[in-house]
Amino acid sequence: MNRLRARLRRNGRHTPQVEPWEYKVVQMVSQPAADPSDASRRLGGALSPEALRNQFPEHYGGVNGRQQISDFLNRLGEDHWELVQTQEIGGLPLMIFKRPKQLPSAAELAMERSEPQLNHAKQSN
Numbered sequence: 001m002n003r004l005r006a007r008l009r010r011n012g013r014h015t016p017q018v019e020p021w022e023y024k025v026v027q028m029v030s031q032p033a034a035d036p037s038d039a040s041r042r043l044g045g046a047l048s049p050e051a052l053r054n055q056f057p058e059h060y061g062g063v064n065g066r067q068q069i070s071d072f073l074n075r076l077g078e079d080h081w082e083l084v085q086t087q088e089i090g091g092l093p094l095m096i097f098k099r100p101k102q103l104p105s106a107a108e109l110a111m112e113r114s115e116p117q118l119n120h121a122k123q124s125n
Contacts, residue, residue, distance in 0.1 A: 020101040024081055028069070028093045036060040 036049035039060075053060045073083065081097040088094065104112070 020103070021098045022101045024076070024097040024099075026095045026097070027089070028095070030092070034059050 036052040039052055040047055040049045047055070049060075076083075076097060080099045082099060083095055084098050085096040086093055087096075
């Protein structure tokens with residue numbers, strides 16, 4: 001590999017930059033759907049199953065599991081995460097995502113370089 005880089009430099013070509021990546025690992029956990037009748041019984045009937053459904057639709061609304069997964073994946077996609085691998089571990093799906101690592105901008109780098117100088121100047125006064 002080093003010989004290839006040296007040959008590319010001699011020929012006036014640059015070695016390709018390797019893009020840094022960051023990774024996210026997500027393991028999906030299956031849970032049974034919440035049952036408003038069961039919750040009503042545990043509350044001693046203080047709230048009816050219908051009242052629980054109306055007050056907490058996100059919890060007792062009977063949301064489609066596939067739709068929840070699609071929404072979750074779309075949110076990750078909006079943040080530029082790409083699904084690169086799935087595996088099953090312990091009977092549960094494990095998903096590995098990657099995206100280009102967000103490097104600091106030139107302005108952020110300039111600020112980082114000037115901060116030690118500013119701190120040194122403050123200490124010497």
